[in-house]
Amino acid sequence: MMIRLLYASHAAQPLTPALMQGILASSRKNNIERGITGILCHSGDYFLQVLEGGRGPVNALYNVIAQDSRHDQVTILHYEEVTERRFAGWTMGQVNLGKVNQSLVLKYSERAVIDPFSVSGRVSMALLDELIATASIGCKS
Numbered sequence: 676m677m678i679r680l681l682y683a684s685h686a687a688q689p690l691t692p693a694l695m696q697g698i699l700a701s702s703r704k705n706n707i708e709r710g711i712t713g714i715l716c717h718s719g720d721y722f723l724q725v726l727e728g729g730r731g732p733v734n735a736l737y738n739v740i741a742q743d744s745r746h747d748q749v750t751i752l753h754y755e756e757v758t759e760r761r762f763a764g765w766t767m768g769q770v771n772l773g774k775v776n777q778s779l780v781l782k783y784s785e786r787a788v789i790d791p792f793s794v795s796g797r798v799s800m801a802l803l804d805e806l807i808a809t810a811s812i813g814c815k816s
């Protein structure tokens with residue numbers, strides 16, 4: 676039984692390339708073993724991550740991630756049972772939302788900067804779907 680979980684969080688420290696690389700290295704190493712796929716978006720000082728896979732492994736990983744001191748205010752935006760994956764191609768894809776075409780962000784947001792804490796989980800999921808459709812997701816693996 677598979678689920679899809681979407682959460683947002685605030686970065687506890689500046690989002691440097693080294694910080695992102697560290698998170699992505701852990702993700703790609705661990706997620707493949709656990710059958711977890713997804714996307715990690717970041718922009719300014721927040722993260723937006725979707726995780727999908729078996730209910731047990733995704734819930735367990737979420738609990739680990741939520742305790743990670745590199746971010747805080749970890750907030751679940753969306754949680755659903757699914758019959759198929761949407762992000763099957765990514766052990767953990769990466770998107771810098773600050774570099775995404777602004778018209779794409781404006782489609783879903785009042786301003787050209789999307790704030791996942793102020794829009795619905797449905798809107799954030801729609802934005803992620805659009806990132807797939809427009810091939811905006813880096814590091815396919």
Ligand SMILES: Cc1cc2nc3c(=O)[nH]c(=O)nc-3n(C[C@H](O)[C@H](O)[C@H](O)COP(=O)(O)O)c2cc1C
Nearest residue numbers: 698701702705706722724736739740743745746767
């Ligand atoms: C925003 C964010 C997203 C993360 N995503 C994942 C992930 O998808 N998979 C993962 O294993 N660890 C992820 N982590 C790291 C975990 O919190 C934890 O540090 C890691 O799983 C520990 O495993 P390791 O000792 O093998 O590095 C994330 C951390 C942060 C701050």
